[in-house]
Amino acid sequence: MDVRNLVQKSVTKRGRMKLYDSSFSELRRILEWEFLKRGKQVLPVPAYNSSRECFLCGGINQNLTLEDRVFHCPYCGFTLDRDLNASLVFLRRAGWVPPFWCACL
Ligand SMILES: [Zn+2]
Secondary structure (H helix, E strand, C coil): CCHHHHHHCCCCHHHHHHHHCCCHHHHHHHHHHHHHHCCCCCCCCCCCCCCCECCCCCCECCCCCCCCCEEECCCCCCEEEHHHHHHHHHHHHCCCCCCCCCCCC
């Protein structure tokens, strides 16, 4: 979902500022409403350590910094783009099981 577009679609400046000033719970409620309106399922997942967790083995790379754009697992050697690894971690936390033919395995 294009959250930026959702914020910019607010007709008035007051409406846009209301979205910017919303608490996280209010923003989440708005996003859930927008997804459900489009017939999409919403599965909240915890974001804690998502960038540092290895998609393959679940190990935590404590030494990963914001400047590191490539994730490398010190336990199993799995290496992948940092954001792509975090995306896969989110998918797994939401219950996704990669198919056997997936190149990520
Ligand atoms: Zn690993």
